[in-house]
Amino acid sequence: MTDATAAAALAPKKSIITVDDRTQKRNAAEKRFRAYGIAAIAAGMVFLVVLLGSILLNGVTAFQQTFIQVPVYLDPAKVDKEGNRDPEEMAKVSTFGYKPLLIEAMAELVTERGIETEIAPGDMDALFSSSAVAQLRDRVLANPDLVGETVSFNILAASRVDGYLKDRVSRDSVARDKNIDAGHLDIVDALRAEGDVVKRFNWDFILGSDASESRPEQAGMGVAMLGSFFMMLVVLGLSLPIGVAASIYLEEFAPQNRLTDVIEVNISNLAAVPSIVFGILGLAVFIQFMEFPQSAPLVGGLVLTLMTLPTIIISTRAALKSVPPSIRDAALGVGASKMQSVFHHVLPLAMPGILTGTIIGLAQALGETAPLLLIGMVGYIATNYPDGISSGFLDPNSAMPAQIYEWAKRADPAYYERAWGGIIILLVFLFAMNAIAILLRRKFERRW
């Protein structure tokens, strides 16, 4: 008692209303820490907003494209010189032979609309995409009876014209541009007022194939998307069974010894290996040694499988580990074999975790470019739609991120916009996959 009163007398006066210095200091430190945390999150959010904002801002225009509606007189003298309407003979007229028709039709349209211009009729080709001639030729060869008639075509406008409607090309920059003149833009303005030139949503950007450097307006993501799809099939088909089998064995059956320790450490190490290393491995093993075809989604899928495996093994093992031992004990207790306890009880309970890990691994593989550079999936590759399952796996193809990389390095500024647009498509896929993973986890995950 006396001690306590002495101590109370020694201690400074305390009140629960006024806070003493040390408490104040502690509280301030806590407040500061919270402020740091909020600042960190805010900074992260700002980066995210800036990133997504700039992607959307730059890329959204790629989904729209400018088209010109033009009636073309299919002159028999130029298209079918023999006059037999025989598609085989007419195929001898190449796409270059169709260009004069289109130039004439364009000039005709301009005069018909009463537009006065100083542009010579011969220079009208700056208005439309060079893909238009192939469109004409394909239509004529598919239907030779059209020859001699005037047929209305909906053709792509040239990338500079498209850029003008999207404010990428201004009249100032046109003055310095050798590919198009201000006069062309006057024609475009006039035709637009007449409704002959329209900008509308372009499905071909999502579904189409890659185009050459001279016609960015025609390029699309579709074939590369199929390439990614077939690669993901390979990744899923190989890495899920291999990864799950490996982790079940390591987690449930393998003895704890030095060898399994080494294996475990190496799996964790492999997960951190830069992806380009897997690309070199793929080149050396799959293409040079096993002689698989170049640029094939099969090889891309194999390389990405190697890259995804550690991720899947690690997440599967975590999922298996999170199933409480009581489940195993109960199963063994009622007389199940070790394998029965794993496959009937542990694995079903771990499945949501495994699937989430797999989807995250796939999403990572979907966005990977570096290994694909080395196995020949970058270039002018994604041009032909595969004609079937085996051609889908084996014919040269690109992948979505590789296609974006390729577009970003091409000379025409219009490709830059398409690269951003491609990023939007890729992000939509990644978001969708992550959303599925979250849904699965929410719906099926059990907490113990």
Added chain:
Amino acid sequence: MSITKLTTASTVIALAASGAALAQSRDNVQIAGSSTVLPYASIVAEAFGENFDYPTPVVESGGSSAGLKRFCEGVGENTIDIANASRAMREGEIEACAANGVDEIIEVRIGYDGIVFASQIDGPEFTAFEPSDWFLALAAELPQDGAMVTNPNAQWSDVNAELPAVDIAAFIPGTKHGTREVFEEKVLLQGCEDTGAMQAMMDMGMEEDAVESACMAVRTDGASVDIDGDYTETLARISSNPDGVGVFGLAFYENNTDTLKVATMGGVEPNVDTISSGEYPVSRPLYFYIKKAHLGVIPGLKDYAMFFVADEVAGDGGPLAEYGLVPDPELAATQEKIENETTMGEGS
């Protein structure tokens, strides 16, 4: 979800795929090589796919050397049919090819590519260069009073009073590019000779090889930056540095005339006419190489090659010239060469 089902399905897929890999015969032309030739090859491949019944050929990039290396790996469906190159094949490469059984090669020159010197359109007045300006601006060491000294020039006006007084910031292709070789030979070496530095070094008693490599050695103090990526990267560097001067291909410049302005070299403005006449000094031929053994085996290979050098494609006013290729005046001879399948060493 049943694990057994999944496993079976994936095994079937894997087996089917690898089985088909062995059975499949290739029906499309495969091309790899120079990233300078890639745009032209892609334009031709696209038009080829449109005009013929064959599938569109596949063109990979990766550089001349890498492409030729793959080309020389051997003969067979698993190797590429055509290598694009922004330089002629070297003696060593021909030997390496022959060692792997690729001894019959058809060389096709498709035209010329100009190398231009461009800067930001609103930047300082870089309108006229001489090779000597570039040598003096970029050399690592210069001869002075009988000894080699570190390049003292910091501003363009130091090397030539007519140039703007801004810091030297040059963006030149990295050593893995074929363009670098041309730049070294036709600009730096030429400049070295023009300024008399070459003679001065010779007088100092240096060996000829040593003189040449001293002429082509580029300073590493940051005034000159090697660009290992492509021209898009050079363009980005120039856009962010108003004083920067970059080295571009003519085709790239022609597609970006709204942001770049070009300088004359030796008083000649680079364009298709001056390059094809040889007046503009910095240009180089572009090639592709065909494996003769693949002709007739890979469908469409010869048609593609013929189509590439057809007058309407590679000639004046064709899509390649429109994109920036300088047409080869001897195109007819090249067409004949492919028609007759004349290999290197034969006839020429």
